[in-house]
Amino acid sequence: xxxxxxxxxxxxxxxxxxxxxxxxxxxxxxxxxxxxxxxxxxxxxxxxxxxxxxxxxxxxxxxxxxxxxxxxxxxxxxxxxxxxxxxxxxxxxxxxxxxxxxxxxxxxxxxxxxxxxxxxxxxxxxxxxxxxxxxxxxxxxxxxxxxxxxxxxxxxxxxxxxxxxxxxxxxxxxxxxxxxxxxxxxxxxxxxxxxxxxxxxxxxxxxxxxxxxxxxxxxxxxxxxxxxxxxxxxxxxxxxxxxxxxxxxxxxxxxxxxxxxxx
Amino acid sequence: xxxxxxxxxxxxxxxxxxxxxxxxxxxxxxxxxxxxxxxxxxxxxxxxxxxxxxxxxxxxxxxxxxxxxxxxxxxxxxxxxxxxxxxxxxxxxxxxxxxxxxxxxxxxxxxxxxxxxxxxxxxxxxxxxxxxxxxxxxxxxxxxxxxxxxxxxxxxxxxxxxxxxxxxxxxxxxxxxxxxxxxxxxxxxxxxxxxxxxxxxxxxxxxxxxxxxxxxxxxxxxxxxx
Numbered sequence: 001x002x003x004x005x006x007x008x009x010x011x012x013x014x015x016x017x018x019x020x021x022x023x024x025x026x027x028x029x030x031x032x033x034x035x036x037x038x039x040x041x042x043x044x045x046x047x048x049x050x051x052x053x054x055x056x057x058x059x060x061x062x063x064x065x066x067x068x069x070x071x072x073x074x075x076x077x078x079x080x081x082x083x084x085x086x087x088x089x090x091x092x093x094x095x096x097x098x099x100x101x102x103x104x105x106x107x108x109x110x111x112x113x114x115x116x117x118x119x120x121x122x123x124x125x126x127x128x129x130x131x132x133x134x135x136x137x138x139x140x141x142x143x144x145x146x147x148x149x150x151x152x153x154x155x156x157x158x159x160x161x162x163x164x165x166x167x168x169x170x171x172x173x174x175x176x177x178x179x180x181x182x183x184x185x186x187x188x189x190x191x192x193x194x195x196x197x198x199x200x201x202x203x204x205x206x207x208x209x210x211x212x213x214x215x216x217x218x219x220x221x222x223x224x225x226x227x228x229x230x231x232x233x234x235x236x237x238x239x240x241x242x243x244x245x246x247x248x249x250x251x252x253x254x255x256x257x258x259x260x261x262x263x
Numbered sequence: 264x265x266x267x268x269x270x271x272x273x274x275x276x277x278x279x280x281x282x283x284x285x286x287x288x289x290x291x292x293x294x295x296x297x298x299x300x301x302x303x304x305x306x307x308x309x310x311x312x313x314x315x316x317x318x319x320x321x322x323x324x325x326x327x328x329x330x331x332x333x334x335x336x337x338x339x340x341x342x343x344x345x346x347x348x349x350x351x352x353x354x355x356x357x358x359x360x361x362x363x364x365x366x367x368x369x370x371x372x373x374x375x376x377x378x379x380x381x382x383x384x385x386x387x388x389x390x391x392x393x394x395x396x397x398x399x400x401x402x403x404x405x406x407x408x409x410x411x412x413x414x415x416x417x418x419x420x421x422x423x424x425x426x427x428x429x430x431x432x433x434x435x436x437x438x439x440x441x442x443x444x445x446x447x448x449x450x451x452x453x454x455x456x457x458x459x460x461x462x463x464x465x466x467x468x469x470x471x472x473x474x475x476x477x478x479x480x481x482x483x484x485x486x487x488x489x
Contacts, residue, residue: 031285031287032285032286032405034283034287035284035285035409036382036385036386036404036408036409038379038380038408039383040383040386040387041383041386042329045393045404046405048393048401049401052398052401067398068395068398070396071396071397071401072394072396073396075396079329082287121327125325125327126464129289129325130325130460130461130464132289133294133318133322134322136294137294137315137319138482140315141482142485145311146301146302146307146308146311149294149311150294153289157288157289158288158289161289193468193469196471197465197468197470197471198474199461199464199465200461200465200471200478201474201477201478203458203461203478204474204475204477204478204480204481205478205482205485206478206482207319207479208483209485209486210315210454211451211453213315214312214315214316214446214449214450215443215446215447215450216446221443221447222486224447225447225451225454229451229454229455229458232452232454232458232459233454233459234459235455236455236459237463240459244323244324245320245455245456246323246365246368248456249365249453249455249456250365250366253361253365253448253449253452256358256440256445256449257355257358257359257434260354260355260358260438260445261437263439263440
């Protein structure tokens with residue numbers, strides 16, 4: 001057995017205690033978990049950065065070899081959705097402070113990457129974000145002013161965002177290396193589908209309302225635009241995979257600007 | 264000139280940072296970033312208007328993992344500021360603001376890739392210290408990369424505004440298409456992108472198309488009563 005594999009025994013009374021101050025430090029650092037994202041170790045350094053306040057609680061303290069080994073281990077390659085990485089951070093903090101062996105921790109890190117990435121992508125990027133964005137566009141279409149629209153968007157989005165990060169940290173810490181079962185939580189399992197339905201509803205509501213506000217009054221023009229949008233959307237769906245919609249939008253607008261200037 | 268660019272650069276840096284590095288609270292979404300830029304220039308309703316049009320386009324690009332996506336934070340600051348400097352909304356102003364934003368977002372996407380390569384280089388330079396579990400190396404790397412991201416966004420916003428603001432002013436003097444027609448073309452393009460993006464996201468979810476049609480019926484009914 002190598003020196004790295006030997007972790008000091010943690011007295012039972014010290015287990016499951018993560019001071020509030022440490023929890024807050026970890027939570028704040030989690031907001032910067034992607035700060036050093038790169039193509040070599042992805043989130044790796046961010047995980048180490050977030051765990052560092054918890055590792056200070058190791059029995060031998062900040063300057064021990066045990067602390068350094070743990071921090072080196074936790075700063076290696078890792079990939080996950082940035083919000084759901086909080087589950088890993090909580091679980092890894094618990095594992096390190098409980099004195100789990102490095103081999104178990106490394107196996108756990110490898111196993112957790114995939115699920116935390118795919119669940120987070122479906123729940124947040126393909127569900128919650130477009131839903132909140134479309135909800136805010138609907139409020140804009142109803143005539144909402146800058147303050148109202150921003151409060152609705154940032155308030156609703158970040159309610160989910162911060163709640164998810166906090167839940168992840170708490171859940172990871174509570175279950176440690178057995179946290180995988182928590183990913184079967186109904187919100188994570190069924191949430192993406194339910195949110196996608198709500199987002200589809202919001203799409204139908206928001207697009208006509210938002211475009212009518214941007215154009216301004218005039219039903220004939222609005223009718224023509226709505227018809228053109230249906231045709232344009234169908235064309236873009238057919239072109240899917242060949243060109244991205246936003247790039248095509250830029251080309252069309254540049255061509256229109258050139259026409260308008262030369263006209 | 265430089266004094267004018269400084270607030271735009273600072274806002275672009277802050278909101279560019281939000282896209283990936285810190286805190287990913289979506290203050291970098293075009294709806295928010297363009298409104299902030301409009302407020303900075305002195306006309307937040309203009310910022311909101313251009314932000315809403317950009318948000319429709321931005322629905323096409325969601326920040327999935329390591330994929331390459333446009334950097335909307337700094338880009339929307341540029342567009343919001345350009346449009347808000349023409350609060351009377353002359354023909355072509357919104358089109359030029361959106362063109363400026365989309366171009367900046369495209370360049371921003373490239374700068375993010377370059378930054379991630381630099382982050383990897385900085386991490387490689389500290390490999391020995393990181394492998395030894397040096398606390399200072401982990402924290403320094405995180406702070407260095409975040410600082411670089413801030414300056415990336417700030418520089419991008421300043422340079423882009425410096426190029427596109429005069430170009431927009433020059434173009435508006437020559438714009439020959441009616442203002443409402445121009446706006447209609449822009450909105451058609453943006454809403455087409457949003458609708459196709461929504462289809463991409465939701466078409467695989469059972470029942471989603473009925474929710475969409477229900478929402479569309481209600482949306483059109485509300486429009487009809489106004």
